[in-house]
Amino acid sequence: MDALSYFFIPWINLDLLALVAIGTFAGIYVGAIPGLSVTMAVSILISFTFSWEVYPALCLMVGIYMGGVYGGSRTAILLNIPGAPSAIATALDGYPLAQQGKAGEAIGLSTTMSFVGGLIGIGVLAVAAPAVSEFALKFQPRDYLLLAVLGLLLVGSLSGESLLKGLFCGALGLLIGTVGLDPLTAQERFTFGVVELWGGVSFIAVMIGMFGVAEALIQLRHVDTTPVKQKISRIVPTWGAIRKHLPLSLQTSSIGVIIGALPGTGGDIAALMAYDHAKRVTKNPKVPFGKGAEEGLVAPETANNAAVGGAFIPMITLGIPGDAVTAIIIGALFIHGLNPGPMLMIDKPDMFWFITGALFLANIFMLIFGLTGIRIFTKIVEAPRAVLIPMILMLSIVGAYAVNNSLTDVYFMLGFGVLGYFMKVYGYQVGPVILGVILSRLIDENWRRAIISDQESLGLLMKGIATSPLSLVLFLAVLMIFFTQTPFWARIKAKAKAKSKAGKP
Amino acid sequence: MNRDHTRKPGEAIFALILAAISLVALWQAYGISGFEALSAPGSFPMAVAAIMFVSALMIAIKTLRAAPAGGGFIYGVVPPFAALMAFLLLLYAVALVPLGFLPTSLIFLTISIMALHKRGFVRAFGISLVSLVVIYIVFRLVFTVLMPEGIVPEREILAFFRNLMAGGAE
Numbered sequence: 206m207d208a209l210s211y212f213f214i215p216w217i218n219l220d221l222l223a224l225v226a227i228g229t230f231a232g233i234y235v236g237a238i239p240g241l242s243v244t245m246a247v248s249i250l251i252s253f254t255f256s257w258e259v260y261p262a263l264c265l266m267v268g269i270y271m272g273g274v275y276g277g278s279r280t281a282i283l284l285n286i287p288g289a290p291s292a293i294a295t296a297l298d299g300y301p302l303a304q305q306g307k308a309g310e311a312i313g314l315s316t317t318m319s320f321v322g323g324l325i326g327i328g329v330l331a332v333a334a335p336a337v338s339e340f341a342l343k344f345q346p347r348d349y350l351l352l353a354v355l356g357l358l359l360v361g362s363l364s365g366e367s368l369l370k371g372l373f374c375g376a377l378g379l380l381i382g383t384v385g386l387d388p389l390t391a392q393e394r395f396t397f398g399v400v401e402l403w404g405g406v407s408f409i410a411v412m413i414g415m416f417g418v419a420e421a422l423i424q425l426r427h428v429d430t431t432p433v434k435q436k437i438s439r440i441v442p443t444w445g446a447i448r449k450h451l452p453l454s455l456q457t458s459s460i461g462v463i464i465g466a467l468p469g470t471g472g473d474i475a476a477l478m479a480y481d482h483a484k485r486v487t488k489n490p491k492v493p494f495g496k497g498a499e500e501g502l503v504a505p506e507t508a509n510n511a512a513v514g515g516a517f518i519p520m521i522t523l524g525i526p527g528d529a530v531t532a533i534i535i536g537a538l539f540i541h542g543l544n545p546g547p548m549l550m551i552d553k554p555d556m557f558w559f560i561t562g563a564l565f566l567a568n569i570f571m572l573i574f575g576l577t578g579i580r581i582f583t584k585i586v587e588a589p590r591a592v593l594i595p596m597i598l599m600l601s602i603v604g605a606y607a608v609n610n611s612l613t614d615v616y617f618m619l620g621f622g623v624l625g626y627f628m629k630v631y632g633y634q635v636g637p638v639i640l641g642v643i644l645s646r647l648i649d650e651n652w653r654r655a656i657i658s659d660q661e662s663l664g665l666l667m668k669g670i671a672t673s674p675l676s677l678v679l680f681l682a683v684l685m686i687f688f689t690q691t692p693f694w695a696r697i698k699a700k701a702k703a704k705s706k707a708g709k710p
Numbered sequence: 711m712n713r714d715h716t717r718k719p720g721e722a723i724f725a726l727i728l729a730a731i732s733l734v735a736l737w738q739a740y741g742i743s744g745f746e747a748l749s750a751p752g753s754f755p756m757a758v759a760a761i762m763f764v765s766a767l768m769i770a771i772k773t774l775r776a777a778p779a780g781g782g783f784i785y786g787v788v789p790p791f792a793a794l795m796a797f798l799l800l801l802y803a804v805a806l807v808p809l810g811f812l813p814t815s816l817i818f819l820t821i822s823i824m825a826l827h828k829r830g831f832v833r834a835f836g837i838s839l840v841s842l843v844v845i846y847i848v849f850r851l852v853f854t855v856l857m858p859e860g861i862v863p864e865r866e867i868l869a870f871f872r873n874l875m876a877g878g879a880e
Contacts (some may be wrong), residue, residue, distance in 0.1 A: 253853045369772070373728065373765040380735055387751040394742050394755055395735070420798070425791045425826070591827035594818050596841055600801055600849075603815075606806065607855045615803045623796060630787055631721045653749040661748050691735045 208554035212562035215262070221264045225563055228268020229570040235269070236276025236289050238593070243273025243289050244529045244636075245420050248412040249597070251537045252604035259541045259556075264563050266537060270530055271567035274472050274509050275319045275575060282311045282502075286308025291472030291509040294480040298494060305497055313442040314499060315506040316575035318454050324505030325458035326465065326514025331561050333466070338522035338550035347670060349523070351679035353466055353644045353651070356525050358686050359469030361637040368690035370633045378641015381406050383649060408536045409608045410617035411642055415635040416529070416606035417577050421594050423629050441576055446499070452481060453500055454507040459557035461508030469640070471528025472509035472516070479508030483705025504555030510571075514564060521545055521557055524647060529636040532643045540608075667671035716779035719786050725770035732763035790825065798822055810860015811850075815842055 235246040247269050254262035277289030282299035295315065302311040326361035357379075361371025384395040385405030396402040458478035459681075463602040464475035483494075483504035490498045516527030524546035526532035538545050543556065548555055605618035625635050670676040688694055736759035742752030784790070802818045819838035824831060849855045859865070 253849055253855050256831050256854065256856075272774065340834055365877045367769075369728055369765045369769050373762055373769065376758045376761040376765065380755060380762060383758070392742065392751045394751060395738055422792045422795060423793055505779055589827060592823055592841070594795070595822035596845070598795065599802070599815055599818060599820075600845070602799065602806065603811065603849070603855070603857060607857070610856060612803065612807060615806070619796075619799060619803060622799075626796075627787075631718060631724055649754040656748045663748070664751070694774055700726055 208558050211555040211558040212565075214559055215264055215563040215566050221260060221563075222566070224261050224264040225268045225566045226570050228265040229272035229467065229567045230469075230574055232269035232272025233276035233279075233571065233574055234272075235574050236273035237279040238588070241278065241593070241597070242416070242420065243270065244416045245534065247274055247530050247533050248409075248416045249600050251533060252409050252413060252608050254537070255540055255608050259543065260559065262537065262541065263560060264538070266454060266534055267563040268567045268570065271323065271510070271513055271564060271571055272574070273530075274513055275323075275506075277314070278315045278319070278506055279312065282315065288588045289473075291476050291512070292505070293473060294476040294505035295502060295509075297480065297505075298498045298683040301495070301497035302502065307497070308448075309440045310311075310442065311502055311603045313440040313576065314446060314450070314649050315502055316440075316572060317442050317447055318450065318503045318506045319510040319575070320568060320572040321451075321454050322446075322458045322461055322510035323513060323564075323571065325455070325507075325549045326462050326511035327561060327564050328514070329462045329466075329511075329570060330514040330517050330564070334518050334522050334557060334561075335550060335554075337518055338547040339557075341522050341547040342551075343675075344523075344547070345669070345673065345676065346651040346658065347666065348673075348676055348679060349525075349651040350648055350655055351670075351683055352523060352677060353517075353525055353648045355683050355686065356468030356519075357637060357640055357644055357677060358683060359467065360528070360635045360640050361634070367632070371514040371637055374628070374633055374635065374637040375641045378411075378638040378643075379645045379648065380641075381411060381638070382642045382645020387652065388646065388650065391415070406617060406642075407605075407608065408539075408642055410605055410614045411621050412536065412639055413535055413601050413605050414621025415625035415628075415638060416617040417604070418619065419625030419629055419635065420599060421597045421601070424590060424594055450499065450503045453486070454503050455511075456486070457482060457507045461511030462515035463528055464508070465512025466518040468523070468525040468527060471530070472512040473528075474514075476505035476509040476589075477513040479504040482502060496615070517560065517564070521549060521560070522547055524549075526640055526643055532640045535643050717773045717776040718779055719783040722770065722773045725766060725773045726732045729763060729766035729770050732759060732766045735759040736763050794825060795822060806860075807858045808860060810864075811857035812842070812846070812862050812864070813860065815845075 215225055231250070232243060232246060235241045236243045244498040247266060250269060251262070251266060254265055264361065273289060274291050277287055277292030278295045278299065281287040281296035282303050283290040284616045285296050285300040287293045287296050299311050299315065302308065358371075359374040361368065361375045380395075382405070384402055386392070386396075386403050387394055393403070459480055460479045461472070464470050464478055465472065480501060483500045487494075487498070487500045490500055492498045494501045512527075519525045520531045520535055521526055522545075524535065524544070526535050534543050543553070600616055601618065601622070605615045606612065608614060625638075628635055628638075655669075656663075656666060659669060670680050736756065739752055739755035739759045742755060743750035744752065747753070779786075798818060798821060802814055805814045805817075816835075816838055819842060820831070820835050823829065823834040823837055827834065827837075829837075850857060
């Protein structure tokens with residue numbers, strides 16, 4: 206097969222190889238600096254790659270993503286501050302390990318296990334994506350509609366503390382996505398007569414504003430906290446340790462891939478679920494969970510890196526992002542003229558194999574950089590935030606400007622930065638906003654296609670959903686997720702609990 | 711579901727502003743095509759704006775009911791540093807095109823590092839200059855990102871260096 210050979214393009218082309226390496230390296234270190242998230246790195250750096258060819262841009266993005274998910278574990282272990290949301294579970298046992306003076310072992314183990322997880326995730330991606338995309342060709346517009354709503358609901362309800370806030374944020378993103386000329390009828394929507402708005406609000410402006418500027422401003426609230434220094438000893442884990450944890454890591458990797466592949470759920474949830482799984486299946490841990498159990502480190506680290514490969518499945522085959530980072534990558538692919546969805550696999554299978562190859566390579570670089578360069582690492586993490594934050598802010602402005610060489614984007618970016626700042630302070634999640642912006646067009650178009658094909662009748666649409674197994678499953682999933690987040694459900698659960706307690710003698 | 715039962719300073723006002731914005735959006739969305747058809751260009755924006763409005767309103771009600779948490783708006787929500795940086799960013803954006811990337815960035819970095827890092831002018835200027843050179847090399851020369859030139863004749867300077875290198879190579 207010709208397309209398959211593209212798997213090796215990033216391996217043999219030295220420029221691309223170097224870009225994957227640079228991306229992974231940058232991802233690890235950005236992910237490791239508390240407060241600098243992988244989403245922030247991807248959103249700012251991506252804006253600089255728009256003038257590039259697709260391949261080099263993809264190499265850099267893939268590297269940053271892979272490295273960033275792993276990098277978050279470093280600070281989780283060393284400082285008890287997860288560098289990324291996907292490393293929250295890592296801190297639970299990683300930090301106690303570091304406190305016991307086993308920081309080196311913990312880092313070594315988490316690195317190797319991240320590699321194992323990443324490998325399995327990529328393997329599943331390579332096998333499953335072609336099959337899923339073939340299946341996805343049979344999807345009706347209403348299925349896309351339901352799937353996108355499902356993803357948005359999942360992100361909205363799982364990432365924040367309140368469903369209402371999640372709903373608002375998702376809807377806000379969808380609304381921002383509708384600004385401009387309607388793609389079907391060219392009617393103006395929310396343009397207020399301003400010609401600059403005809404093309405819509407730049408997705409880059411929203412993204413850099415919310416993930417770059419807002420995040421950096423939030424970080425200013427604790428600019429004075431200095432990182433703690435830790436001595437790191439042995440880092441490469443023993444073969445025995447790896448073999449001992451291999452069975453668990455295979456299980457948690459599968460959890461990671463599946464959770465990552467669900468639209469709307471990413472590495473953070475995968476890691477927490479894997480941690481929970483490890484707690485249940487590990488009968489007699491040497492050290493109790495939460496006190497430095499190695500299993501508690503292995504589980505989330507395999508799962509969050511396995512989720513990277515998993516998250517690419519819905520992204521490539523359906524055009525539906527698995528999390529905020531894949532949402533950004535989808536946006537970048539759009540700008541590069543690619544259209545993620547089932548047709549991508551048919552029209553450009555080479556692109557799919559190229560991405561898979563780059564991911565595989567990034568995984569290897571992650572292992573190499575993870576097990577070496579501890580000295581540089583501690584230096585970089587100790588870089589004062591008072592110097593880093595102004596630079597991030599500066600790059601945010603330049604990045605927003607660079608995409609279209611327009612100041613309008615910069616002002617939009619600043620506006621979204623301030624909005625994002627207040628949203629974060631008051632507990633609104635910005636992830637659903639960016640997902641909403643990306644999914645807006647997909648939902649709008651598929652809604653209209655679905656309802657037109659059903660002669661503008663909601664009844665016929667519902668009948669169509671009820672008679673198609675796939676649509677029905679998706680519809681029920683949407684209902685279930687929505688319902689389980691409402692206060693009614695909490696009340697029912699509380700009642701059931703009270704009953705079962707009363708029933709017990 | 712909603713774990714925080716206290717409200718931060720300004721939180722209720724923020725929620726009310728969001729509700730007001732949603733209402734304006736809903737009205738604007740209605741203006742696109744009204745209730746013409748389910749597939750009309752305005753139907754999706756209207757549905758979305760309605761969700762925004764209802765959820766923002768419910769958030770506002772919940773927030774208003776919650777007991778206020780301590781702490782002032784200035785220190786709890788917008789610390790002086792954040793406000794200062796936001797203001798500096800705005801100035802940076804305004805000056806970027808007329809002055810050009812290099813001088814604006816240098817001034818911005820120096821002032822903000824002086825303020826945040828609490829270092830003297832010379833130290834802050836030095837850090838800024840070094841980082842700016844690195845950023846310039848990475849983004850302008852390696853990534854070939856175009857940045858506004860402003861008052862610095864960048865192209866002439868780059869051409870001069872290129873000539874110098876070419877001359878040296880001969």
